[in-house]
Amino acid sequence: xxxxxxxxxxxxxxxxxxxxxxxxxxxxxxxxxxxxxxxxxxxxxxxxxxxxxxxxxxxxxxxxxxxxxxxxxxxxxxxxxxxxxxxxxxxxxxxxxxxxxxxxxxxxxxxxxxxxxxxxxxx
Amino acid sequence: xxxxxxxxxxxxxxxxxxxxxxxxxxxxxxxxxxxxxxxxxxxxxxxxxxxxxxxxxxxxxxxxxxxxxxxxxxxxxxxxxxxxxxxxxxxxxxxxxxxxxxxxxxxxx
Numbered sequence: 138x139x140x141x142x143x144x145x146x147x148x149x150x151x152x153x154x155x156x157x158x159x160x161x162x163x164x165x166x167x168x169x170x171x172x173x174x175x176x177x178x179x180x181x182x183x184x185x186x187x188x189x190x191x192x193x194x195x196x197x198x199x200x201x202x203x204x205x206x207x208x209x210x211x212x213x214x215x216x217x218x219x220x221x222x223x224x225x226x227x228x229x230x231x232x233x234x235x236x237x238x239x240x241x242x243x244x245x246x247x248x249x250x251x252x253x254x255x256x257x258x259x260x
Numbered sequence: 261x262x263x264x265x266x267x268x269x270x271x272x273x274x275x276x277x278x279x280x281x282x283x284x285x286x287x288x289x290x291x292x293x294x295x296x297x298x299x300x301x302x303x304x305x306x307x308x309x310x311x312x313x314x315x316x317x318x319x320x321x322x323x324x325x326x327x328x329x330x331x332x333x334x335x336x337x338x339x340x341x342x343x344x345x346x347x348x349x350x351x352x353x354x355x356x357x358x359x360x361x362x363x364x365x366x367x368x369x
Contacts, residue, residue: 180362183359197355231302236305238291240309242350244291
């Protein structure tokens with residue numbers, strides 16, 4: 138299993154950025170996915186979830202209406218479109234594969250994680 | 261929304277046992293997952309569903325969950341265990357579907 142994020146970089150407040158996550162080593166279309174971020178020196182914060190088909194998406198309140206998660210199962214890729222960026226969005230953004238374990242709910246936030254991509258938002 | 265409380269830091273001498281707690285309202289009714297994150301690296305799942313270990317995780321890592329407290333136990337602590345550890349639960353009622361604790365820094369003395 139390999140997850141590789143890209144697309145991060147310095148952006149000014151109010152700007153837009155699109156992050157990508159390339160997946161390999163597993164059947165991407167069968168797995169739900171998360172974006173999780175980590176501000177400098179801070180803990181992990183869940184950002185967004187997408188179902189395996191892409192039909193269902195969920196967002197943390199802090200990004201709802203500004204961020205859009207999507208996926209391309211044909212190309213084994215996950216994306217996060219980030220608009221109206223704020224200074225407080227500064228973080229490393231990780232994509233993570235959701236897992237169920239022995240239960241029927243997708244409760245494991247990430248059994249595999251990418252290395253992350255840094256998004257500094259500042260003027 | 262659901263809140264998970266972890267101590268900021270825990271320390272243990274090599275060979276001793278480190279216990280990291282994660283408190284939440286009736287957390288025993290939820291499945292708790294634990295992640296290890298070393299400096300500059302991505303998180304790694306070390307315990308899932310309270311007590312299960314992913315393949316490749318040493319048996320020294322174990323977990324428990326009851327009442328209002330879940331615990332990650334690291335037996336025979338090694339220098340390489342020094343890292344931040346985060347607990348996580350799934351919550352459909354609050355603002356965050358996947359709730360993380362603030363993290364606990366484990367220091368090996």
